[in-house]
Amino acid sequence: MRDSFRALRLVVATTLRADPRRAVAVLLLEPASAAVQPLFALWLKLLADGALGHDAGLVATGAGALACSMALLWLVGGAGTRMRVTLTERVGFTFDRRIAEISATLPTLEHHERADYQDRLAMLREQQGVLGNTVNTVVQTVRVVVPAAVTLTLLVTLHPSLVLLPAFAVPSLLVALRSQRWQRDAEERAAPGRRLSGHLYELTLHAGPAKELRVFRLRDEVARRHRAAWLEGHRIRAAAQWRTALWSSLASVVFAAGFAAAVALVVQRAVRGNATPGDVLLAIGLARQVNTAAAQTVFSVSSLQQSLRAAGRLLWLVDHARAQARPAAVAVPPAVLRGGIELDGVSFRYPGTAAWVLRDVSFRLEPGSVVALVGENGAGKTSLVKLLLGLYEPTEGRILVDGTDLRDIDPGAWRARTAAAFQDFTRLELRADEVVGVGDLEHLTDAGAVVDALARAGASDVVAGLPRGLHTQLGRSWPGGTDLSTGQWQKLAVARALMRQSPLVLALDEPTASLDATTEHRLFERYVHAARGGAGVTLLVSHRFSTVRAADEILVLDGGRVVQRGPHRDLVTSNGVYAELYELQAASYR
Numbered sequence: 001m002r003d004s005f006r007a008l009r010l011v012v013a014t015t016l017r018a019d020p021r022r023a024v025a026v027l028l029l030e031p032a033s034a035a036v037q038p039l040f041a042l043w044l045k046l047l048a049d050g051a052l053g054h055d056a057g058l059v060a061t062g063a064g065a066l067a068c069s070m071a072l073l074w075l076v077g078g079a080g081t082r083m084r085v086t087l088t089e090r091v092g093f094t095f096d097r098r099i100a101e102i103s104a105t106l107p108t109l110e111h112h113e114r115a116d117y118q119d120r121l122a123m124l125r126e127q128q129g130v131l132g133n134t135v136n137t138v139v140q141t142v143r144v145v146v147p148a149a150v151t152l153t154l155l156v157t158l159h160p161s162l163v164l165l166p167a168f169a170v171p172s173l174l175v176a177l178r179s180q181r182w183q184r185d186a187e188e189r190a191a192p193g194r195r196l197s198g199h200l201y202e203l204t205l206h207a208g209p210a211k212e213l214r215v216f217r218l219r220d221e222v223a224r225r226h227r228a229a230w231l232e233g234h235r236i237r238a239a240a241q242w243r244t245a246l247w248s249s250l251a252s253v254v255f256a257a258g259f260a261a262a263v264a265l266v267v268q269r270a271v272r273g274n275a276t277p278g279d280v281l282l283a284i285g286l287a288r289q290v291n292t293a294a295a296q297t298v299f300s301v302s303s304l305q306q307s308l309r310a311a312g313r314l315l316w317l318v319d320h321a322r323a324q325a326r327p328a329a330v331a332v333p334p335a336v337l338r339g340g341i342e343l344d345g346v347s348f349r350y351p352g353t354a355a356w357v358l359r360d361v362s363f364r365l366e367p368g369s370v371v372a373l374v375g376e377n378g379a380g381k382t383s384l385v386k387l388l389l390g391l392y393e394p395t396e397g398r399i400l401v402d403g404t405d406l407r408d409i410d411p412g413a414w415r416a417r418t419a420a421a422f423q424d425f426t427r428l429e430l431r432a433d434e435v436v437g438v439g440d441l442e443h444l445t446d447a448g449a450v451v452d453a454l455a456r457a458g459a460s461d462v463v464a465g466l467p468r469g470l471h472t473q474l475g476r477s478w479p480g481g482t483d484l485s486t487g488q489w490q491k492l493a494v495a496r497a498l499m500r501q502s503p504l505v506l507a508l509d510e511p512t513a514s515l516d517a518t519t520e521h522r523l524f525e526r527y528v529h530a531a532r533g534g535a536g537v538t539l540l541v542s543h544r545f546s547t548v549r550a551a552d553e554i555l556v557l558d559g560g561r562v563v564q565r566g567p568h569r570d571l572v573t574s575n576g577v578y579a580e581l582y583e584l585q586a587a588s589y590r
Contacts (some may be wrong), residue, residue, distance in 0.1 A: 001526070026084050095131040200225055340367050347397055419503040462488045
């Protein structure tokens with residue numbers, strides 16, 4: 001119950017924030033129009049009694065009231081509906097933006113490694129329309145309550161015992177409440193399968209996977225697995241829906257019995273002369289209104305519960321973000337590194353896993369140094385880079401920046417003083433100058449800074465070959481867009497990393513993996529020359545040992561530990577892991 005109230009507060013607050021004037025107007029107009037509906041039965045009673053009693057005044061009163069009610073219903077209801085549609089769109093956009101902001105601004109990448117987060121996020125994505133429609137659901141719920149009060153008042157005027165009629169709708173309401181629990185459990189159990197089916201579906205839509213789907217003739221296999229995953233999720237949800245349908249049908253039988261009893265009571269009183277024919281019409285109209293109200297209540301409760309479930313998942317994301325937030329009083333990174341960066345007994349494993357990726361790693365990175373990280377696949381090189389960039393926190397141990405624990409430094413401020421190019425770089429389909437310029441938003445429109453970054457990354461030739469130079473739209477999915485080779489995209493990613501001037505940490509993680517060995521060696525020498533003597537630390541990660549020999553120091557990782565460190569000339573003569581791997585690689589070129 002507490003979670004439901006929190007979710008409801010979130011919905012109301014978001015609605016008022018999205019468009020306060022329309023929100024207040026809708027919450028007033030819609031219930032007002034709903035309150036008119038039960039009165040139609042009363043006006044019909046007046047018309048019937050007036051006609052049978054030859055009372056022209058009563059007929060005129062009923063007809064006039066009926067016409068006014070219809071006009072009011074049309075005017076107020078129409079205006080409320082139009083405003084509600086606009087409000088729904090704005091509320092949906094506000095929810096979408098908040099989900100994106102929370103997910104993108106969490107200080108670490110831990111949530112992307114958690115299956116429970118991915119399942120909930122997948123359900124949130126599926127229910128984004130539900131979140132946007134929450135304002136409709138709340139209004140519909142209010143629209144049920146207001147006419148219900150009017151209907152009960154009119155029932156009491158006919159006969160006190162008719163006030164019991166709504167009690168026959170209670171089973172339907174209870175079934176609706178219970179069915180939401182069934183649906184929620186089904187959604188959570190079906191989430192992994194639905195996420196898998198969504199992933200397989202996405203594979204068929206993009207050019208990257210399309211190549212391998214055709215080369216390996218995977219179309220039928222992917223289709224089979226997609227169908228199986230979808231059917232598994234559908235089976236779980238369908239079972240909950242059938243269960244709901246069965247109990248709803250039984251509850252409807254109970255209400256039908258109450259409906260028949262109420263009408264029979266008024267008809268019997270009319271036969272005995274204790275009620276008028278208009279009272280019979282009023283009873284039938286009000287009984288139908290109760291039936292409609294019961295159905296609307298069930299629908300509204302179901303929709304509201306569904307909306308609150310979606311809002312509850314958003315609250316889970318909010319709570320997760322709050323738990324990950326750093327204290328308000330956090331340190332700021334130094335303007336210039338003086339003592340360097342020290343790793344003190346750092347161990348790390350990814351969330352939800354038992355295997356250690358790094359174990360008891362300790363070393364110091366001196367200011368102005370160029371340090372290469374080498375080792376076989378899975379040795380922990382990229383994980384170490386992510387820790388130094390603050391994308392993850394150590395599971396054990398600490399990272400000290402000029403003596404300050406990195407956990408105590410504001411993550412946004414630290415990130416503003418770092419830069420990186422990754423092997424799994426992002427292909428930003430923007431204008432060429434923007435693809436590079438976003439590496440430093442303060443200089444996004446500075447063409448000189450972009451050109452300089454391209455030159456330092458050895459990527460000037462990429463732009464020179466574009467039809468409109470820096471103003472070329474990249475990506476074939478856009479009209480007139482130009483696609484690039486993987487190596488060209490990677491060069492632009494490196495240039496993007498070099499946009500920031502004097503970062504405290506510059507990480508180049510396999511930044512030239514798509515280039516030939518000669519080009520990579522030449523670019524690494526340029527990076528080393530540019531970085532040496534600066535105030536920050538430059539990290540180079542590469543599988544090609546010949547390209548990192550110019551680094552000031554080389555750290556050799558094996559099994560998540562630093563097993564060797566030193567300059568190339570010392571390591572190659574030490575008969576250790578580095579010398580062995582270096583000799584194996586060198587032999588392949590002979």
